[in-house]
Amino acid sequence: MKGNEPTTSEITENDxxxxxxxxxxxxxxxxxxxxVIFTLMGIGFTYSMWLVAHPAQKINAVIAFTLLCSIMPGMMLWGTLxxxxxxxxxxxxxxxxxGVFSQKEINLSNVIQARWRLTSHGALTLKTLIETGTINLMYLxxxxxxxxxxxxxxxxxxSVQQNWDLFCLRIAIPLRDPKPKAIRDPGPSEILLTRRRWDWLCLPFIFLFTIGGIIAAWIFLSPRHLLIPIPTIIIWLLMRYSTDKKGEPTQRISADKEFVKLWKxxxxxxxICLIIFIILELLNPPGLFGEFPGFIVMALWTPVIYWRLYRSYRIDHLKDLEKAKQAVQQWETGPESVQNIET
Structure with a gap:
């Protein structure tokens, strides 16, 4: 462990x-x-729902969309604070x-538990008998x-450090020993993932959802169906611009059996949820089921998907525990001896 200790000059940088x-x-x-951007978008979406909602449901529509559209502004406000x-x-x-509302002073000699967390860029929670403080590395x-x-x-x-093995695998080693930025040739079970590939994957679905939204808006005389392709457009833009311009090798979907099962x-x-949505639109039952079928279907779809994602996560977690042992060895030997840990 002492081989990775910061130098004295770094610790005593200040007078x-x-x-x-x-x-x-x-x-x-x-x-x-x-x-500012998300607040303006939320106001626009809420006002749009006020215009298209049934007169008897305008208040409910505004309340529902205000709550929904306040999520992102709330996150941005918290990040600002x-x-x-x-x-x-x-x-x-x-x-x-x-922190934003608290201040904790912790002496390292009194720490009884130090938990390395895998959130975003990583975090460390220090716990003593009387204090608990979390150091978030995301903003540094x-x-x-x-x-x-x-x-x-x-x-x-x-003895007090918890979850260091997985933190070392997912956060510490990639941070200290980053992979070369040079584009390498894809291996036998890999493909070169480019922005153009995301275009080919997503644009056909955007086109279909757009046509479907236009048809649904015409049949049901409801402009809100024109919003159907927006989630797919957002996903496409996020995936496209998070991919390096030159492309990056990535594992083929068919090579990851658990991933294939998950997507099936x-x-x-x-x-099934789409069929339920269509049935609700055709029958137009009274109450919330008729006014907001999309919200009802999402409330049904979301918890099941989260349950399946959790199962998949547990399977991947067991695999990561094996890789983490090698990561700890690499960390202790130092950056001079970089080993290959498959991810």
């Missing part, structure tokens, strides 16, 4: 003998901009964790995240 980590102002500004007020200060093995620079990981992993006893389940369950 006062402490080091402060806080999110960048640019991240705060990005969250503020997103807050975190970037503005949160920080982590380390001095003489004492950690001061400032790469070098700062790596410094903190090395510092706590080397200064805390192994999602497909047939989605078809």
């Amino acid at each position: 006062e003998g402490f080091r402060v980590f806080r999110p960048k102002k640019s991240d705060r500004n990005d969250y503020l901009l997103s807050l 975190i970037c503005q007020f949160s920080s982590t200060t380390i001095q003489n093995e004492t950690v001061l964790v400032k 620079e790469k070098e700062e995240r790596l410094w903190l990981i090395q510092y706590f992993q080397s200064h805390l006893p192994e 389940f999602i497909t047939w369950w989605s078809c």
